[in-house]
Structure formats: structure tokens, C-alpha cells
Amino acid sequence: MGLSREVMQRGTEEFYAAINTHDIDKILSRMDDSVVDHQLPPEMPNGKEGAGAFFSMMFAAVPDMKFEILDVIVSGNRVAIRSRTTGTQSGPFMEMPATGKPFDVEGIDIVNVNDGELVTEHWGIFDFAGMMMQVGLIPQP
């Protein structure tokens, strides 16, 4: 059992391609029904519902949001991904007003998938502080 390196790489690329379409149904179709997401804010529901709400919020705040994969580390059915995210914050973000300003930040994610290639668990750190500083929602230190 277990997925090959090639399948993990392809699955990762397809998942990020789905994110870049901003098509929530397409993104959620790559997740197992029992998915656990450790990155979601505590006030959001977990699982697919929370993941859908999270992506909806991000795509509304950043309609031109794009991810670029910079590094992929595979170990069995687990993968760590370093990615770059660019976009313009042209919608409200977490009750903060739209700024119309661009940002360019990185994030690192860890994803577990099952043998059916569906995401079962996710951890991630996205540079929200950097994003908010670059668009001017919070001051630079």
C-alpha cells in the first residue's frame, strides 16, 4: 500500500491547480469527508465545511490570488509543500477593509493523503502577518 512518489507529486500539482481555479467544489473534491484541518481559525467549523468557508473568504478578499509551488518533499503518503502566494487584497479581509494593494508571501503546508489520493489531514502556516503588513492593514515592525 501507499502512493508512489510520482502520484504524490502529480496529486500535489493538481491540488494547487484546483486552488488556482478558485473553484471551491473542485478543491473540496480532493479532500476526504473526514478531513482534519489544523490551520483553520478556531471560530470556523472544521472539515470540508470549514475548508470551503476559508477558501471562500480568501478568494473574496483576494480575487486574483495565485499559488506557485516552490518545493515539494514527499515521504510515503505525506507531503510538505513550500509555496508562494501573490494577489491583490481588493476585498475585505477578516473585518478589515479592502486596500487594493498587492502582496507576495510564502507559506509551508503539510498534507497527509489516503491511498485514494484524498487529503485526510492538513497543517499549514501562511504568512498572514507579512500579507497584512505589505497591504498596510497592520504596521511594519
Place this chain on the structure above:
Amino acid sequence: MADNVETVRRLEDGWASGDYDAVRGILHPDFHPKGNHGPGAEMMPPGIDGLIEGHKMSLGAFPDRKQETLDCFGEGDRVMIRSRMTGTNKGGLPWFGIEANDRPVDVEYITIYRLENDKVVESWAQMDIALMMQQLGAGGGD
């Protein structure tokens, strides 16, 4: 050749215990850190000395600072490690405009290390600084 995952675990253990000799023994002299190595890291001198200065500042802010490894795996020359840092803001984070306020922080960070011949030559880190600022009662849109 040592196992890269074990080498990275030893490196994080070195930071956890403040054993800078152990850290210097694992990091290549030309080591280049990138990404968010914690608040204020961008103001530090480059390379290993800057990281050690940053660690000392972190200890100044959080004298009870603790870190633990939560997850670690690797492939080829790269290793990812996910860690948790906890502490109490007893010293303040002046470079962030935050005074000592006894608030606890509990944040995770993920680092990807690249190794050559058992030495760490490059790293990319992301710490959850937005959450940390929220926990410290600063910014983050409050």
C-alpha cells in the same frame, strides 16, 4: 553519512536547550536562513550569528521559552520539521513595540532545511506571527 532527519532533530534539540555549540556544529558556516524566523529576525545580522542573536532576544522576551518537535520527515537533501514554541512575555518585544505583559504565547512554526554532507546549508521557515501578535495583544486587526 548521518540521516538528515536525525541531524535536523538534533539541530532543533540544540535550539531548544540553547546549546549554541551544537547548533554551530550542524549549521554550515555559509548557512542562509530565509523566511519568517520569528519576530525581528530580519533585523539580525545574516547567517548563524543572526539566528543566535534572534534566539537570545526570544529568550529575553520569553525567559520560560520552550520548544518541542511535533513532526519531522525528509526526502533527499531536504527535511521538514514542525515545532511548537511556548512562553510568557516577561521581557517584552521592543522591536515589535510590545512591552512585557505576562501574556502567554503558544505558536507553531514549520521549517524546511536543505543539507549537504550532514550540514544544514539553507532553510525556509514560517512562524505563525499573526497568531503570536494576537496572543501578545498587538495588532492583527483588533
